Amino acid sequence: MTPNNLLKKITDAGLVGRGGGSYPTAQKWSAVKQALLGKKQGYIIVNGAEGEPAVKKDGYILDHHVEEVINGVYLADQFLGTQKIKKIYFFLNHDYHRLYASKIKTILATKKYSLLKNKWEFVIKPNNLTYISGEETALLNLIEGHKIQPRLKPPFPTSHGLHGRPTLINNVETFYNISLVSKDKYREERFYTLAGEVKHRGVFKLPADLTIEEVLRRTNNYPTYKFFVQIGGEMSGEVLNAEQLDQRIDGAGLVMVYDYRWTNKQKLLKYWLKFYHNQSCGQCTICREGTYRLWQLINQPRFDETLFWEIIEGLEESSFCGLGFSVPIPIKSYFENILKN
Numbered sequence: 001m002t003p004n005n006l007l008k009k010i011t012d013a014g015l016v017g018r019g020g021g022s023y024p025t026a027q028k029w030s031a032v033k034q035a036l037l038g039k040k041q042g043y044i045i046v047n048g049a050e051g052e053p054a055v056k057k058d059g060y061i062l063d064h065h066v067e068e069v070i071n072g073v074y075l076a077d078q079f080l081g082t083q084k085i086k087k088i089y090f091f092l093n094h095d096y097h098r099l100y101a102s103k104i105k106t107i108l109a110t111k112k113y114s115l116l117k118n119k120w121e122f123v124i125k126p127n128n129l130t131y132i133s134g135e136e137t138a139l140l141n142l143i144e145g146h147k148i149q150p151r152l153k154p155p156f157p158t159s160h161g162l163h164g165r166p167t168l169i170n171n172v173e174t175f176y177n178i179s180l181v182s183k184d185k186y187r188e189e190r191f192y193t194l195a196g197e198v199k200h201r202g203v204f205k206l207p208a209d210l211t212i213e214e215v216l217r218r219t220n221n222y223p224t225y226k227f228f229v230q231i232g233g234e235m236s237g238e239v240l241n242a243e244q245l246d247q248r249i250d251g252a253g254l255v256m257v258y259d260y261r262w263t264n265k266q267k268l269l270k271y272w273l274k275f276y277h278n279q280s281c282g283q284c285t286i287c288r289e290g291t292y293r294l295w296q297l298i299n300q301p302r303f304d305e306t307l308f309w310e311i312i313e314g315l316e317e318s319s320f321c322g323l324g325f326s327v328p329i330p331i332k333s334y335f336e337n338i339l340k341n
Contacts, residue, residue: 049096
């Protein structure tokens with residue numbers, strides 16, 4: 001398959017990244033290839049650390065479809081020019097590395113992937129590493145041995161990534177989809193993680209355009225009790241009530257179901273705010289101080305609501321990276337869609 005043929009298939013399939021950002025895959029691949037015309041070499045990074053709590057799709061893919069993932073990386077290497085790719089880094093959390101590294105090495109040892117094997121390196125995420133390490137520019141700093149915090153964009157990793165070179169960074173599911181596209185087997189599906197108070201927890205592969213309600217019903221998980229959901233991710237996802245299930249699921253594909261009757265509303269709010277307070281890398285003032293103050297406020301018997309929402313607004317408008325921008329998403333939607341109803 002020629003690079004132009006593959007790019008056309010990716011474009012026609014409408015592939016987007018599955019790490020949470022949903023950026024058009026063809027656009028990213030084209031940008032890296034164009035940037036490599038003026039540079040000697042670049043890099044490929046496979047992001048499989050799955051830092052969003054409760055999301056399990058990457059682990060499922062590595063368990064059931066790891067060869068397709070590797071084939072997707074192989075196609076990226078060929079598309080960008082194998083002589084142009086100096087190294088391929090596979091970023092995994094500790095558990096995924098323990099479970100799947102041996103299987104990956106076995107596949108890389110086969111004749112087809114011998115060129116990949118020579119430049120393949122695992123990067124293992126320590127258990128105590130922050131949530132932000134999954135952000136693509138923070139991941140670049142991790143690999144380079146710098147402080148793990150996001151970089152200012154632009155420039156983007158597609159042109160100035162690892163060691164200042166063009167770098168392609170995609171999620172495990174994206175590389176899996178690339179492999180399917182190349183074989184004309186992609187059916188506009190994605191992986192959903194069903195979690196929380198459901199009968200059938202786990203990962204399900206279903207059409208990518210389903211609504212929340214359709215996903216719940218197709219997986220036999222639609223509750224018979226009063227409930228609400230969080231979609232996308234357990235920390236960064238929007239919170240919706242049972243009357244708002246007619247929208248698609250973006251982000252990392254999570255559907256978390258909460259039993260309205262038995263969920264401690266205050267504890268859930270504290271759970272989110274404690275997480276963000278602990279996980280802020282401290283680079284920007286509004287996130288470092290804002291998440292700390294929110295955590296302080298919510299633990300007071302009576303807190304200054306005006307100050308609380310001023311901080312939320314500040315995070316929404318002024319945060320340096322996605323972590324700070326994410327804080328208002330569950331908090332605002334939780335108050336608006338659940339606590340006020």
